[in-house]
Amino acid sequence: xxxxxxxxxxxxxxxxxxxxxxxxxxxxxxxxxxxxxxxxxxxxxxxxxxxxxxxxxxxxxxxxxxxxxxxxxxxxxxxxxxxxxxxxxxxxxxxxxxxxxxxxxxxxxxxxxxxxxxxxxxxxxxxxxxxxxxxxxxxxxxxxxxxxxxxxxxxxxxxxxxxxxxxxxxxxxxxxxxxxxxxxxxxxxxxxxxxxxxxxxxxxxxxxxxxxxxxxxxxxxxxxxxxxxxxxxxxxxxxxxxxxxxxxxxxxxxxxxxxxxxxxxxxxxxxxxxxxxxxxxxxxxxxxxxxxxxxxxxxxxxxxxxxx
Numbered sequence: 001x002x003x004x005x006x007x008x009x010x011x012x013x014x015x016x017x018x019x020x021x022x023x024x025x026x027x028x029x030x031x032x033x034x035x036x037x038x039x040x041x042x043x044x045x046x047x048x049x050x051x052x053x054x055x056x057x058x059x060x061x062x063x064x065x066x067x068x069x070x071x072x073x074x075x076x077x078x079x080x081x082x083x084x085x086x087x088x089x090x091x092x093x094x095x096x097x098x099x100x101x102x103x104x105x106x107x108x109x110x111x112x113x114x115x116x117x118x119x120x121x122x123x124x125x126x127x128x129x130x131x132x133x134x135x136x137x138x139x140x141x142x143x144x145x146x147x148x149x150x151x152x153x154x155x156x157x158x159x160x161x162x163x164x165x166x167x168x169x170x171x172x173x174x175x176x177x178x179x180x181x182x183x184x185x186x187x188x189x190x191x192x193x194x195x196x197x198x199x200x201x202x203x204x205x206x207x208x209x210x211x212x213x214x215x216x217x218x219x220x221x222x223x224x225x226x227x228x229x230x231x232x233x234x235x236x237x238x239x240x241x242x243x244x245x246x247x248x249x250x251x252x253x254x255x256x257x258x259x260x261x262x263x264x265x266x267x268x269x270x271x272x273x274x275x276x277x278x279x280x281x282x283x284x285x286x287x288x289x290x291x292x293x294x295x296x297x298x299x300x301x302x303x304x305x306x307x308x
Contacts, residue, residue, distance in 0.1 A: 007034075007036065007103055007287075007288045007290070008034070008036030008037050008040075008098070009098060009235055009280065009284075009288065009290065009291045009294045010235055010278065010280055010284070010291065010294055010296045011036060011037065011040060013278050013296055014037060014096055014098070014233050014235060014296060015037070015040050015041065015044065017231060017233045017273065017274075017278075017296065017298040018041070018094040018096060018231050018233055019094065019231050020041065020044045020045065020093075020094070021093075022046060023044050023045040023046035023048075023049045024045075024046055024048045024049050024093075025048075025049060025050075025092070025093035025227075026049075026050045026051075026052070026084075026089040026091070026092045026093060027041060027045070027049065027050065027051045027052070027092055027093055027094050027095075027096075028051070028052050028053075028054070028080065028084070028092050028094070028095045028096070028225070029041065029051060029052070029053040029054065029096050030054050030077035030080065030095060030096065030097035030098075030218060031054065031055065031077065031096075031097055031098045031099065032053030032054060032055040032060050032063070032072060033055060033057075033060055033063070033098070033102040033104070034060075034063050034102065034103070034104065035053070035060075035063040035064070035065055037096055037098060038051060038053050038065060038070065039065060041096070042065060042067055042069060042070060045069060047069075049069055050069050050070075050071070050089065051069060051070050051071070052070075052071050052073060052083070052084060052087065052089060052092075053065075053070065053071070053072045053073065054073045054075060054076070054077045054079075054080060054083070055072070055073075055074065056074070056075060056076040056125055056126040056129075057102070057105065057125050057126060057127075058074070058126065058127070058128060059104060059108075060072070060074075061074060071087060076126070076214055077097065077214065077218050078213075078214040078217040078218060078221075080095075080218060080221055080225060081221045081224070081225060084225065090225075091224075091225060091226065091227045091230075092225050092226055092227065092230060093226075093227060093230050093231075094226070094230050094231045094232075094233065095218075095222055095225065095226060095230070095231070095232050095233070096233045096234075097215075097218060097233070097234045097235070098235045099211075099215065099234065099235060099236050099237060099241050100235075100236070100237040100238075100241075101113050101125075101205070103290065105125065106290075110122070111123070111124075111127070112132070112133060112134075112176075112177055113201075113205065114177070115177055115180075115181050115197050115198075115201055117177065118176055118177055118178040119176060119177055120132070120134065120175065120176055120177075121133045121134040121137070121174065121175060121176055121177050121179065121180055122134070123201075123204060123205045123208045123209070124208055124209065125209050130208065130209070131208065132208065133180075133204045133205070133208050134173075134174060134175050134176075136204065136207065136208055137165060137169060137174050137180075137204075138169060138173065138174070141166075142159075142162040142163050142165075142166045143162075145158075145161075145162035145165055145166065146158045146159050146161075146162040148203050148204065148207045149161055149162060149199075149200065149203045151203075152202065152203040152204075152206040152207055152212070152240065153199040153200055153202050153203025153204075153206075154199060154239075154240075155196070155199050155200060155203060156189075160187065161184075161187060161200065164183065164184075164186065164187045165183060168183040181197065184196065184197055184200055202238065206240070211241075212240060212241070212244065215241060215244055215245075216244065216254065219232075219244070219245070219248045222301075223252070223269045223270075223301070223306050224306075226301040227301065228301050228302065228303050229300060229301060230300070230301045231273070231298060231299070231300055231301075232249065232270060232298070232299045232300075232301070233296065233297075233298050234249075234296070234297050235294050235295065235296045236294075236295050236297070237293045237294060237295070238293065242277065242295045242297070245297050246277075246297060248270070249270045249272050249297055249298075249299035250266075250268070250270075250272055251266070251268050252268040252269045252270060252304075252306065267304055268302065268304060269301065269302060269304050269306050270299035270300065270301060270302060271299060271300050271302050272297070272298070272299050273298040273299060273300055274297065274298050277295035277296060277297050278295070278296040278297075278298075279294065279295060279296070280292065280294055
């Protein structure tokens with residue numbers, strides 16, 4: 001049986017959060033993937049509405065929606081401003097971003113995202129650009145690896161893990177996911193092996209794809225890409241992403257430093273619509289276990305003007 005390309009997470013909640021209204025205007029799906037979210041957005045747009053889907057993974061092109069109101073942009077969402085301007089959409093009514101790795105990427109052994117299947121240790125969301133995880137492991141010093149593991153995987157004793165990786169690669173190249181798991185298995189903490197592997201894989205993936213920098217760029221651009229009243233809807237899957245999104249939606253910066261007027265009102269480009277992140281129901285998690293870690297946050301663009 002062929003696996004679905006991607007099962008959209010928090011589908012109903014994210015569509016409701018976008019506040020599509022009468023279905024007119026320009027909208028953006030920053031992470032098109034299998035097109036699950038985009039398809040439902042289009043169903044709610046009228047003949048004057050337009051949707052722009054972004055995806056850097058060449059495999060996503062096979063899912064492009066046959067609808068004249070839809071445009072698939074084969075690029076990372078960090079380039080949203082340039083491409084939307086190219087298509088005459090300088091401002092949008094809403095932006096949706098479902099971050100992380102698609103089901104297709106996890107379930108395709110050749111992509112190297114999953115430790116469950118043997119394949120080349122690649123982890124690139126666009127396998128035609130940048131360096132693979134195997135190349136990263138080959139070229140990094142132990143100090144650089146330690147920083148990656150600490151910052152992006154929040155790994156305990158990253159120095160010890162980095163030294164073990166460097167020692168192993170000096171004996172034999174780490175080329176496949178199986179090679180890497182064998183190295184990690186020798187230093188994995190007893191009873192917490194799977195969490196440890198996941199943290200290390202996450203750290204490499206984030207660095208290979210420069211994910212957090214891309215997210216920061218998207219959030220900054222959203223200030224200028226959204227019309228006042230437009231919605232920013234972001235689904236994240238780990239605390240590093242969620243913290244950036246939460247702080248930016250609340251204060252307009254990643255340090256979460258707020259400014260207030262004389263009446264105590266917060267001066268920021270966004271106003272959070274929900275106080276706590278929306279999470280998947282037990283029923284959805286049962287249908288789609290990958291929804292377990294999903295956190296959906298929603299903010300509305302205010303009238304506050306930010307100097308370019």
